[in-house]
Amino acid sequence: MKRLNQFSVLLLLMTAVVFWSCNDKDDMDQIKEMDDSFYATKLGGEMMVADPSNDGQMIEQGYLNLRTIVTGTVLKIASEDKYAELRPYFNVLLAEVGADDMSGFNALVKDFTDLLAESTGAKNFTYSGMSMADAHNPEANDRMNGMIDNEDFDLFVEAVVEVATDAGFGDQEILGPVGQLLEGTRDAIVQREDGTMIDLYTRLGGTVMVEDADGNMEEAGYLPLKAVVTETVLLVASDPEFADLKPYFPVLLAEVGAGDMSGFNTLVENFSDLLAQSIGSTNYMYEGMNMADAHNPDVNPRMTGKITSADYDLFIQAVVKAATNKGVPESVIAEFGALLTSEGLKGAIVQG
DSSP, X not given: OHHHHHHHHHHHHHHHXXXXXXXXXXXXXXXXXXXXXXXXXXXXXXXXXXXXTSTTOEEEHHHHHHHHHHHHHHHHHHHOGGGGGGGGGGHHHHHHHHTTOOHHHHHXXXXXXXXXXHHTTOSSOOOOOOOHHHHTOTTTOTTOOSOBOHHHHHHHHHHHHHHHHHTTOOSHHHHXXXXXXXXXXXXXXXXXXXXXXXXXXXXXXTTOEEEOTTSOEEETTHHXXXXXXXXXXXXXXXXXXXXXXXXXXXXHHHHHHTTOOHHHHHHHHHHHHHHHHHTTOSSOOOOSOOHHHHTOTTTOTTOOSOOOHHHHHHXXXXXXXXXXXXXXXXXXXXXXXXXXXXXXXXXXHXXX
């Protein structure tokens, strides 16, 4: 549990730096520079104090207070369900921390705090990073997963305000200018239309490469799909609840019974590729037969019998049970259900 919590915290630290990224002078002009006295009179300024995170080192009081807010914001997002929607943006950091690579974490804390310090009037800290527009565009920044919408931007601001208040900076003389500073970044940061969602593939892990159970590298978004598909096929083959589906797969079952897993592996790969492509993957493409031909025994010799509407519904029940067995959230299962019951897909498969 300690490991998981640390991982969540580090993942969410990326939220902070992404929401504040800016580099060139034109971008800095978009953030209304606060009076130089704000850092000194409201945040503690340049007075040197002991750094609680680095034994024997001194740190500016203003910088320490900003770093405290950064860390506190991340802890709040990591520990409260209301901020869970911010997490899918940062799959890259998740993979790094999982591999014990702390470089991204260290850079994140420094960059975000440097930016806050410079923007509030500090003289001894300068932020250098990507422009806000590029930093929040997945096509320009491969550490960013999905574009941010206004709702998620507001959710992040809410977390910052809560933490600042808890840390003793809840006075409107502080929160007012900070709110203006944050609001000044909105136009560059918000790049996704309101009312739309990050694609499901990204929310499942996206394109970050991770190690599967067999030691092979696979995209994080693909692994849960493959796990659910594998579980579905196994349920169809072994669970009495789905016995009515077995007659469609005599060729596959006979191969598996003879120790030949080639057909099984191909089926799992094809179905996983189809799902991946359907929910937003750009690297996995389904290259098998079209759905009508694949489920027509006159065209596909591996198929025996045409699927009825009742049996298709039973297959969807198997997918739901498999997803539940693998711990997939109900909201995600519902999205898969909508995909599988779509008129185009079901219409092509049901032929009996």
